[in-house]
Amino acid sequence: MELSNHTKNILGLQLPTDPRWVDLAGISLEAILTDHAYCEQKAATTCISLIQRYPDKEMLVRELSPLVTEEWGHFRLVLNELEKRKLKLGKQRKDEYVNQLIAFQHKDGSPEDRFLDKMLTMALIEARSCERFKRLSEGLNDEYLRNFYRRFMESEAGHYTLFIELAETYVDKERVRKRWAEWLEFEATVMDSSEVRGDRIH
Numbered sequence: 412m413e414l415s416n417h418t419k420n421i422l423g424l425q426l427p428t429d430p431r432w433v434d435l436a437g438i439s440l441e442a443i444l445t446d447h448a449y450c451e452q453k454a455a456t457t458c459i460s461l462i463q464r465y466p467d468k469e470m471l472v473r474e475l476s477p478l479v480t481e482e483w484g485h486f487r488l489v490l491n492e493l494e495k496r497k498l499k500l501g502k503q504r505k506d507e508y509v510n511q512l513i514a515f516q517h518k519d520g521s522p523e524d525r526f527l528d529k530m531l532t533m534a535l536i537e538a539r540s541c542e543r544f545k546r547l548s549e550g551l552n553d554e555y556l557r558n559f560y561r562r563f564m565e566s567e568a569g570h571y572t573l574f575i576e577l578a579e580t581y582v583d584k585e586r587v588r589k590r591w592a593e594w595l596e597f598e599a600t601v602m603d604s605s606e607v608r609g610d611r612i613h
Contacts, residue, residue: 432607468580509536
């Protein structure tokens, strides 16, 4: 899967990652791999929570069940990479990026509003992760890690589209598109105001 350099056209993201991020990540491998491991762990547990919250949505349960296994497998892959390099899994850090996205969710709207925002939050996290993995697959000096992250990039691209499709399955498509545009605009402001740090994926 070849992703265009025009990130906005592929994933909808309004603001590309600052090029300095890859250089910083390359000199903070233990930290970036630790954060990546926890991102995969949180993705798996979030999918479990969504299944528990929406057992009546059959397509969601069917599609997210294998995703739990896949994300946990990714967690194990990153753990193996840490061990292979004799690096340690550090402590989980507060994810300011994700916390800001959660704060943007409709909390007092209808159940449909809340469901839609949960799906779009996940889609956005997966899209940004895909874009970040693309940067790592192109910019790291370590050839093995470039290939390592290319595989993750390809996987995350599929996850991003899945959450959009789930939203459109249960919510009017025009409404999904309108809210998605609001999410993309908000995410760009988050990225623009965030410090460039090489010790975390987001």
